Amino acid sequence: MTSKSITTTLFYSLILLVSCKEDGAKPSEKAMSDNVLTQEWTGPYRGVPAFDKLSVEAIKPAMETAMAEQLEEIEAIAKNEADPTFENTIVAMERAGKTLDRVSSYYGVMGSNVSSPEFRTVQAELAPKLSEFRSKISQNEALFQRIKTVYEASLKSPLEPEAQRVVELTYKQFEMNGANLNAAKKKRYAAINKELASLYTDFSNHVLHDEEHYITYLNDQQLGGLSEGFIKSAAKIATDKGKEGLYAITNTRSSMDPFLTYSTERALRKQVWENYYSRGDNGDENDNNAIIAKILKLRKERVGLMGYDNYAEWRLQDRMAKTPENAMDLMMAVWPAATARVKEEVADMQAVADERGDDITIAPWDYRFYAEKVRQKKYDLDSDEVKQYLQLDKLTEAMFFVAGELFNYNFTPITDGSVPVFHEDVKVWEVTDKTTEKSIGLWYLDPYARQGKRSGAWATTYRSAASFDGEMNVLASNNSNFVKPAPGEAVLVSWDDATTFFHEFGHALHFFSADVKYPTLNGGVRDYTEFQSQLLERWLSTDKVINNYLVHYKTGEPIPQALVEKIKKAATFNQGFGTTEYLASALIDMKLHLADPTTIDIDKFERQTLDELGMPKELPMRHRTPHFGHVFSGEGYATAYYGYMWADVLTSDASEAFREAEGGFYDKEVAEKLVKYLFAPRNAMDPAEAYRKFRGRDAKIEALMRDRGFPVLESAL
Incomplete structure (x- = not known):
């Protein structure tokens, strides 16, 4: 994001x-x-x-x-x-x-x-x-x-x-x-915006409250299945919170996800799962359901002043999708294949549970745990084994290598204290052009979770590119929520977290490579701006990155080729889960804004809509409505969460351009077109036109379906 x-x-x-x-x-x-x-x-x-x-x-x-x-x-x-x-x-x-x-x-x-x-x-x-x-x-x-x-x-x-x-x-x-509204409507428009601004702030603070206060503490007898590094980190977090001798599972994805994947304590998995997916939905003073209902009513009233039937119709007019119908068509083209794959995944997991003699029926807090067991059985691939080769520092070096190959950038750490930071965890690098030595800007990295930091991963700029008043250099920041290791320990991350790390760095490269004259042109089209960052994820699995930067955190030995082959064979594993949990959130986002909010009951609407869609009961939405910050802490992603899927169609199609090239993902000619048409213009060029200049045609959905191992459909955006 x-x-x-x-x-x-x-x-x-x-x-x-x-x-x-x-x-x-x-x-x-x-x-x-x-x-x-x-x-x-x-x-x-x-x-x-x-x-x-x-x-x-x-x-x-x-x-x-x-x-x-x-x-x-x-x-x-x-x-x-x-x-x-x-x-x-x-x-x-x-x-x-x-x-x-x-x-x-x-x-x-x-x-x-x-x-x-x-x-x-x-x-x-x-x-x-x-x-x-x-x-x-x-006004x-x-x-x-x-x-x-x-x-x-x-x-x-x-x-x-x-x-x-x-x-x-x-x-x-x-x-x-609303600039064309009459005076009375302008007054009401402004009043609605004022009320929404307060509601967005309240929503965000309620979620942050629940992330900070719902912590699960473990004792020495409750650590089954957890890795040594995770245990040490959990112990340090507990000690920092005044609970020495215990182990803290915080209410963030970076802590929740590995716990649900590896913990053998099913009752505790359920507790951690419920804490995480109940953020903003605990029936107390920090509950967000009433706030969401107010937001939806106000958004509909506001766009109604301008003659629109619903918020989605107003919002999507300047996006690539143009209409809610086009966005829904894309999502519903993928949804059946995704949910069908979930059924296959659940059947595989239930079979493993039965073989183990576990007298259970797969529940949402079991999905990650048994999916990992299936991965080991089907592909002889242990995610924890892979993590031993995914060190945060080496992944950072790998990203710098990719930036050098594609963008000709060099990253030099600044260690003399000349650049102030807002926390001791933040590190800074100067970005320069390798050929001309021209300074492009500074890259700030804030990698660790902590009290007072919002969850997730994101990128931002402190100063963006522009040249109309003299050329500006760029100050960009990447922010993550990795669990901070105990002193002397390496930061080991999952393959999914490594992918997200590359994703957010893609946003930073988009900032650095911007070649625009006016500040407004640094803005983006929401269902297009995620494309560049999603595309950069693909370089994580290239041979040059795998062979040179995935080394064992203790021995320094490169990742074995046999393990690499297992990773590649398992590339489409668990795509049912990943695609369905995402699409469920995107569909709820769109359907909420197409519905009549007059008497809406948020909890009931979420349940009924998921039932109508045929949402598998074994997994949740990625972001349940009461903590869906993308959509209700502001308006950037409202009716636009589908944009990740829209952008991923472009991503899959563009990836095939590299695969077809003589030099693969490091082909100089295709990389030059990548920077020229897909990164440098930002919003100075219509996104559809920019993509056609890069690819020679519009993107097609079948590349996405192939990437995810789903049945291939023939169509184009």
Whole structure:
């Protein structure tokens, strides 16, 4: 998952990053100079964030000052007496908000990486003000009329391609956010956004509360099946939480997943499973069901003001899918094959359980455990054995190698303390071009789970590429939630976690390789932006990575070829589980936003919809509705979670272009086209056009079906 800078999230609201100053307040030079968080970044590498100066006390006034400054800039553009032009309107808007961009980086880190109860109080205070700020811009009639004038003129006399693209995107953003509404409807639109902003913040904080407070502690007699490294990590986490002598299973995927895969304690597997999948759904003050119902009603009312029948219809108009029907058609084309595979997988698991003499019927908390037993039986492949060759440090080196081969990048660690970080776990590298030695930017890595850090994995930028005001270097960050090892121990990860690590690095490479003139063009089309990162996952299983970077964490010996062959043979193993748990969430997301939310009961809707779809009872949705942060902590993925599947069709099809090339995945000619058409343009080019330039045609779904070992269908996106 990726997040974007404030410039491109102004309307899409992927994450709540900014707030505004009270009406009538203006920033003063003294306020700007006294608050370090508003100051221009100084130091090496064209200036870097002062992450070592973060404080809850400073963030609120910094946000207010920066917001007020940008509103002044916007008002100056709107009141410009000169005739509207691209330069004095669109370019001026692109130039506005630089202080806010900087402060938003601090705010985003505090919300995602180092949150605290004190900061969450500030978030709750700022959320409605953020909405007011956005409304003041999107509903500024004078500003919109200038944008509209430039847009209409460009239709008659088109500008150069990037300028034309940014004009069209800017106009569309304003239009989709109610700029054409009358005064009464604009007032209601703004009120809805303000209420939604608070609901999104509450939703996120409720999930984080349950992740922090539902911890399972084990004693020495409850460690059956768990690896030595996992046990040591669990012991350290328990000790850090004041429970010395016990072992902590935290309520995050990175802790839950290996426990459910290996623990022989079925009752504890059930407890850990229930803790994880009940986040936001515990019937207490942190329950999210009522919040979701309110969000759905408000979203439908808001788009209804603009004449849309439902939220999905409004949201998908500027996506590759264009309509909810197209997105549903893709998902339902894959769903039957995925659920059919689940039945086969469950039958295999039940047979193994019966052979072992385990008197059970496969339940959701058994799926991972017995799937691992089937993997060992069918392919003689032990996931824990594979983990011994998947060291986080070596995987990082492997990603750098791939970036060097495809993008000509070199990564050099910065160890002199010249770049401040927000936590001691964060490491930083300089990214340069191997040929010209030009500095591309900095890459920050925050790998470990901890108190106050949101779960999952994501990528973000602190500074994005742009060249209209002088070329900018990129500051990008990858963030994971690996369980921090005990001192002196290696960080060993699963194949799935290694794949996710490569995925998020793909987002970072997309940031670094951006070759766009205007900040708005760094934005993405939601069902396309995951494509580049999903594509990079494929290099993990290339021979050059496997043979050179998968080495045993103790002996340093390379992974045996026999084990590699087992991994490749098992490539489509458990695809029923992976595809079905994902698709269930994507389908629920879409169906919730197509339904009438007037009297919706969220728990009941989820159960009934899954029943109607024929959801296998042996596994859950990947993200149950009460903790579905992609969809209900903001709007970036709302009715867009299907986008991972849409992007994966592109991914599978593009992968075949490399497989067909003489040099395989390291073919220089195909790699050059990859960077030129699929990475560098960002949103400066229509995604469908960009893909056709790379592939020579549209993507076809049969490549996806082949990748997953499903029956092949003949069709194209």
